[in-house]
Amino acid sequence: MKEIKASLVGFGVVGHGILEVIKRKQPILRDLDLDLKVVSISDHTGSIMNEAGVDADCVLKDKTLEKVATSSMKGQEAIKAVDSDLVIEVTPTNVVHGQPGLGHMEAALSSGKNLVTSNKGPLVLAFSRLRKLADDNHCQFKYEATVGGTMPLMSLIERTLVGNTIYSIEGIFNGTCNYILTRMAQENISYSHALSEAQDLGYAESDPTYDVEGIDTAGKVVILANAIFGMDAKYSDVKVTGITQVTPEALAMAKKRGYVIKLIGEVPSLTVKPMLVPIESPINVDSTLNSAAIVTDLSGTITVTGLGAGSIETASAILSDIISIYR
């Protein structure tokens, strides 16, 4: 049995989901000969540490670690201090300065620890630096959950489609925008009405700018450009138009001609904009689903779809990355 000592950094919705999934999937992990223990969890209030594995039931009850923290150490300090092989970094994303995630990732990789993350910001800002740090320190660096949630995009390209030349990737990479556009088209309602509905259902934040202005999708486009196409793209290289100007009339006119309107991210053209997608296209998915069409030389066009967000769904992508490192 291979022992894996993991440090979970970030204990918000995604962090809770990961702890829950690791607990729930212990039988499968054991079948794979993996003994995965979360030996530390850190958030903005402190850390809980246990060499034998943190008791998930005990910490999952609360939103933060405030009541159960055994140390006041946070972030980078905790990553360096804890004896672990793997860091799971899931703090809130920031595409302007990347912190605190970027510091956590640098601390993990420079300490020779493998890194799995769902945090886009640091990858948007410093992908090449993190990749080099991982290579220099002989660490594995996995980030499937940063693009498309459960949609197996990175692993599909890096493993299953290995040997293919990837010409382009285009798709729907933001579930919030997709929900809003889907509802506008279905019910002939305004953008603001559909946004309010998405906020009521928890699909959109109270400040939806990050999603509806295409910033989130642009971040994913940058990650794909750098990770899959070996580009050295920055957020500012992406030409971004969000969905706030899309009218119900535009959706109705598109529908009359056999199209839907979706927010589409494209690589390597580095664009994010609302586009006409044929109703029968495999990338035309509704509600909060994500989809991507990967255009290759040998396999033609491969389309994948999946849930783009959600704590358990993100945890699924994280678990898949962990297993791929250690199996």
Added chain:
Amino acid sequence: MRLSMDLELQDVPGQLIMALQPLKDNKANIISVVHNRDRKTPTGMIPVRVVVEMDGSKIEIVKIQLKETGVSVVRAGEDRLIEKVPVVLVGHILHSDLGDTIDRIDSTGFAEVVDLDLIMPGIEEPSTAYLKIRATGKDEIQKALAVLRAVGAEKKLLVIEPIEAEVA
């Protein structure tokens, strides 16, 4: 010369072969035949679009021969604008001079706006327009879209294009 013809056939066996025979006899190279069985005309005829490369001077002979065989020729002519792309515009389309927006495409010489549908929900509200642009080739479609993008940026219009695979 590339020509296209819109024909209407009776819904009986052998009509399509009969319609193609005059083209064969006049040495036309058939590029495509679109047989719309599911889109019958109100009189129950089946519309067929044929695109051919042929000597343009023989088109009148072909039309006469087709009529003699009972095939109705709805339209026949040079197919200069062979590619098309749908685009949706959102914004103050009329107030930003819709005529000028269309002229910018039409004046390229290689592309034209051939269909326009406009919805204006209210005076202060943004309008929405559907445009179909035809052009002389795929490259020209991309050039026409680039012109429209530039016009959109200048006039603060949202230009919604089809995903790349759909420019056909």
